[in-house]
Amino acid sequence: MKAKIYITLKNGILDPQGRAIQQSLQALGFDSVGEVRIGKFIEVDLCETDATSGETTIKAMCEKLLANTVIEEYEYEILET
């Protein structure tokens, strides 16, 4: 299976990169642009077949290394391959 993991700064934490992109988009005339948040996308191949244990593994990876939960939150989707 394959996991797609998305990590972003928590809501309420200033995201200077997101803000710079937001201002840049607005300067280009994309007037409808609201807040922009930037984050990381991580793809992990897993040699597991059981969805539940795969999910447990992914969650542990996020908590232990991939995200710093002091400032970041994560989401993931698991795809059968």
Next chain:
Amino acid sequence: MNIGIVVFPGSNCDRDCGYVLSKVLGQTAQFIWHQERSVKGMDAIILPGGFSYGDYLRTGAIARFSPIMDAIVEFAGRGGMVLGICNGFQMLLELGILPGAMLRNRDLSFICEEHYIRVENVNTPFTNHCEPGQILKLPIAHAEGNYYTNPVTLSSLQANAQIVFRYCDREGNVTSQANPNGSLDNIAGIRNAAGNVLGLMPHPERGAERLLNNEDGIYIFRSMISALEAHKLLQPV
């Protein structure tokens, strides 16, 4: 004193720390490769600045799992003196020995210049040679030095005098203009509750010799040595 300096792939201030400790201050500096598992015989540990593991994922996030770290966590837990400078500070945050995390600098740029910091607490093993409110001029060199923590932790840092250094102007005023990176409460360095672990973003090792026209960093190293000598924080494994 025997001071261990941990070397990670990508460390680049390890030699500077070693030079200041051995050549300027006459101490014994010993380099410890991050793959080692013991800090036996060390009186203090320095996690130096640099770009461990290329700053991949997050600054300090991968170094935090180096084999040597278990020994350092244990050493710090027993009251051993640990100083984290710049990337070393980021590692201490990732380890959770110090609270909070680093965000990208407010203006997104890598900042490499001298800045003023005010000593907010002189009752620490890292600042006992400083006067209360003393202003130090030290180089900073980082892109992720924008200190963040939640409001509850910030209050407790403030209440327990754990904020040891704040960015200030030349006169010592702590203002937003004097804050180079957007750090919460102008934080440049904090200590743990027990007081034996300090992390700071400025580089005392880059300004500790007259030849460099900046000796302010020496206050921090001299403080450490005095504290080790006076309080016998020696705790051999």
